[in-house]
Amino acid sequence: MEETIFVTENGGELQSPEFPKKYPRLVFLSWNLLSPPGTQILLTFDHQFRLEDSAENGACWYDFVVAEESTETSSITWGPWCGKKVPPTINSASNHLRVTFNSDEYFSYSPGFKVYYSLLYFYPRSASRTLKAAVTVGSSMAATAATRAGPLSMDDLDQTISAFNTVEQLFRTLNPNTWRLDLDTVYGQKHLQYRSRNYLLANRLNKVDLNRLHDDVKRYSCTPRNHSVNLREELRTTNAVFFPRCLLVKRCGGNCGCGTDRWNSGCVCQASKSTPKLHEVLKYTPETTLNQRNTRTRLRWVLSDILLTHHERCECACSRPPR
Known part of the structure; x- marks a missing residue:
């Protein structure tokens, strides 16, 4: 089943069937979230999250939820997510997001999932070009003044953070008054951790030819x-x-x-x-x-x-x- 939802300032929520009870088996649901032009969509998952665990290789093949975004120039996929770890907050790059939930014919769990969607506004790039001269890398006062005056363009901010080597340096400069709290907030989020696969080559015991x-x-x-x-x-x-x-x-x-x-x-x-x-x-x-x-x-x-x-x-x- 596929449903189209128009996102307003009031926001809303999506959830697995029967939440917080066990979701049914053999379910495929898809929600197309659309917001007004010039806006973005924010997805925040409820702390109650439980789907069937992943396969032995870590892939979510059985029961999962996934978010997808497609524009004229790119396609981004977040997830799929399963198991017990709460997915991270998702911020779309456009005004269109697609959320999909799938369950297979075997096991089901409770409570399933619930995700809240809300509307975000962003400024056009032209509105923040005047701030470019106010940004000085490594200057807390300049960065703070810029954030108070208005939003930096993405290109300006991208160039500003190029001189930072650590997350702490980044936060200390851009948020000198709240950087410790910001660090605790970011690293206190429940999120998925990725472990890459290591491919080890066998040692050659013979003499090099x-x-x-x-x-x-x-x-x-x-x-x-x-x-x-x-x-x-x-x-x-x-x-x-x-x-x-x-x-x-x-x-x-x-x-x-x-x-x-x-x-x-x-x-x-x-x-x-x-x-x-x-x-x-x-x-x-x-x-x-x-x-x-x-x-x-x-x-x-x-x-x-x-x-x-x-x-x-x-x-x-x-x-x-x-x-």
């Missing part, structure tokens, strides 16, 4: 290797910034058939197997509150889960086999 190494170079020049990606560019989002700004991912690289006559022409190194992997980062988006006199915006940092594509295997695609 230089001919063998030469053959390995020719055979494995096109291999997955660490590649630094800028998260805003990778996710194609302009209304949010991340800390850290860049992450390492495995991407195919290197030439094809190094040492041959056509070692770097006629062939392209490309992925033959790709896997999306979950990464946990700090995400900032403007949070605006309305009152009778004016509109106030404050810094809002949350732990967020993002998916990045990693290349596990690579191959050389050639117009004709290299000699």
